[in-house]
Amino acid sequence: MDATTTASASTQVATVKLLIGGQFVESKTAQWRNVVNPATQEVLARVPFATQDEVDAAVASAKEAFKTWRKTAIGTRARIFLKLQQLIRENMGELAAILTAEQGKTLPDAEGDVFRGLEVVEHASAIGNLQLGELANNVATGVDTYSVLQPLGVCAGITPFNFPAMIPLWMFPMAIATGNTFVLKPSEQDPMVTMRLAELALEAGIPPGVLNVVHGGEEVVNAICDHKDIKAISFVGSTKVGTHVYNRASLAGKRVQCMMGAKNHAIVMPDANKEQTLNALAGAAFGAAGQRCMAVSVAVLVGEAQQWIPDLVAKAKTLKIGAGTDKGVDVGPLVSCAAYERVTGFIDRGTGEGATLELDGRKPSVPGYEKGNFVGPTIFSGVKPGMSIYEQEIFGPVLCVVGAADIDEAIELINANPNGNGTAIFTQSGAAARKFQEDIDVGQVGINVPIPVPVPLFSFTGSRASKLGDLGPYGKQVVLFYTQTKTVTERWFDDATVSHGVNTTISLK
Ligand code: NAD
Numbered sequence: 001m002d003a004t005t006t007a008s009a010s011t012q013v014a015t016v017k018l019l020i021g022g023q024f025v026e027s028k029t030a031q032w033r034n035v036v037n038p039a040t041q042e043v044l045a046r047v048p049f050a051t052q053d054e055v056d057a058a059v060a061s062a063k064e065a066f067k068t069w070r071k072t073a074i075g076t077r078a079r080i081f082l083k084l085q086q087l088i089r090e091n092m093g094e095l096a097a098i099l100t101a102e103q104g105k106t107l108p109d110a111e112g113d114v115f116r117g118l119e120v121v122e123h124a125s126a127i128g129n130l131q132l133g134e135l136a137n138n139v140a141t142g143v144d145t146y147s148v149l150q151p152l153g154v155c156a157g158i159t160p161f162n163f164p165a166m167i168p169l170w171m172f173p174m175a176i177a178t179g180n181t182f183v184l185k186p187s188e189q190d191p192m193v194t195m196r197l198a199e200l201a202l203e204a205g206i207p208p209g210v211l212n213v214v215h216g217g218e219e220v221v222n223a224i225c226d227h228k229d230i231k232a233i234s235f236v237g238s239t240k241v242g243t244h245v246y247n248r249a250s251l252a253g254k255r256v257q258c259m260m261g262a263k264n265h266a267i268v269m270p271d272a273n274k275e276q277t278l279n280a281l282a283g284a285a286f287g288a289a290g291q292r293c294m295a296v297s298v299a300v301l302v303g304e305a306q307q308w309i310p311d312l313v314a315k316a317k318t319l320k321i322g323a324g325t326d327k328g329v330d331v332g333p334l335v336s337c338a339a340y341e342r343v344t345g346f347i348d349r350g351t352g353e354g355a356t357l358e359l360d361g362r363k364p365s366v367p368g369y370e371k372g373n374f375v376g377p378t379i380f381s382g383v384k385p386g387m388s389i390y391e392q393e394i395f396g397p398v399l400c401v402v403g404a405a406d407i408d409e410a411i412e413l414i415n416a417n418p419n420g421n422g423t424a425i426f427t428q429s430g431a432a433a434r435k436f437q438e439d440i441d442v443g444q445v446g447i448n449v450p451i452p453v454p455v456p457l458f459s460f461t462g463s464r465a466s467k468l469g470d471l472g473p474y475g476k477q478v479v480l481f482y483t484q485t486k487t488v489t490e491r492w493f494d495d496a497t498v499s500h501g502v503n504t505t506i507s508l509k
Contacts, residue, residue, distance in 0.1 A: 022208025117169025
């Protein structure tokens with residue numbers, strides 16, 4: 001049965017529950033979708049597309065819970081996330097296994113997915129130091145001004161399939177730690193690990209209604225964008241959907257942040273450490289089957305580094321393709337049959353557009369998993385702007401190689417690309433690295449680091465077409481995203497205070 005087929009919930013397969021008001025409940029919807037293991041096509045569960053009433057109930061429960069949660073002591077909030085980080089550590093193996101089964105990435109990479117989210121939970125447990133206001137003493141005679149960062153109310157998160165643990169954990173811990181309540185809409189392709197995290201969140205002490213989860217696709221997302229009681233939305237996903245969410249939710253008066261699609265370039269200078277660079281490129285282009293928003297999808301080989309293509313191909317050939325559960329596997333399956341069709345379609349088109357197919361990953365042999373959505377590492381050389389494999393996000397294990405005469409030409413190419421999620425340079429020259437970080441118009445820059453995703457002491461800072469909204473997820477920026485700054489100016493009189501009469505000017509006296 002196709003994963004998108006509408007089906008009733010009344011078969012033998014387990015159903016994914018909604019979380020409303022602290023209860024895991026069965027949806028009353030008539031529309032269901034299969035959650036499928038991409039290595040085997042086994043149906044793991046059925047996920048509901050929630051009804052409007054169910055979305056309304058989730059938001060209503062979050063609204064009610066906000067009345068008390070917003071006034072809950074900082075220490076109480078912090079300790080819940082201390083407990084949650086402990087529970088995630090204790091259940092790491094189980095979380096990774098669920099994630100691999102429904103998403104396909106290898107078990108070690110699935111642990112990495114959970115771990116990068118865990119770091120945000122740890123960060124949320126430091127909320128006491130993060131949500132501090134400011135105070136200026138004696139801004140006028142006897143007058144002090146201070147600011148407080150107050151929670152907004154009900155916030156919502158919409159997440160993509162490629163990091164079903166990390167990205168939900170980018171969102172609800174910081175939103176809730178800052179005093180908001182939350183409605184999460186995970187990807188309908190792999191919602192199971194997200195639900196296990198929600199169970200752990202309740203076990204850690206998140207009160208009923210503070211975290212709610214609804215499932216679905218376009219209709220549920222639109223209901224969230226339109227809902228009058230939702231104050232802010234954090235979205236991660238494709239550029240097309242993110243732009244729609246941003247426009248629709250902004251029009252409805254909400255605060256919105258959207259982290260979206262990418263085309264990440266890595267410049268390779270001829271002086272780079274060759275072995276380290278080839279390892280980094282292969283890992284960043286083909287790891288997670290290229291389904292990372294920060295995957296390197298274009299290698300810009302500068303000058304003599306263009307002669308490294310055969311070495312790059314040889315390196316890519318060392319990667320093992322297989323089911324994410326099997327030991328020693330580097331490249332798992334693509335998430336769905338639709339993703340498989342899209343990625344192989346791009347490879348078909350690339351050759352027609354004049355690029356040279358140096359390594360063809362179509363139809364790899366994966367014994368025991370003949371039905372899996374496997375595509376092996378694929379490398380095109382001679383790629384040029386204008387080709388669809390360069391212009392569009394393939395989101396598969398496909399690396400486009402472009403040549404450049406010097407660093408200026410390489411930087412110009414990257415800055416002309418609309419996307420600004422991530423980029424990297426490989427070089428042993430401090431001067432080249434400094435020029436690159438100074439002149440490149442991309443929000444996250446790696447210097448001999450292929451996937452420069454910041455740890456939560458910083459924020460995720462994709463830019464240009466990869467992002468809409470001013471403030472990024474986690475780090476300091478997200479505290480501002482999930483709070484309203486209120487500034488208080490105060491003066492106190494005692495009986496001895498001398499009156500200066502009526503002040504008809506704007507100045508504080
Ligand atoms: P997607 O845009 O298809 O889905 C994202 C979310 O939007 C899902 O929850 C989905 O249910 C919902 N959705 C899908 N179609 C919709 C529609 N027509 N209307 C309203 N909502 C809809 O993205 P995906 O395929 O799950 O994830 C891959 C994409 O996410 C890639 O483009 C990748 O670059 C991007 N991504 C970006 C970042 C980042 O931080 N910039 C991180 C991870 C993934």
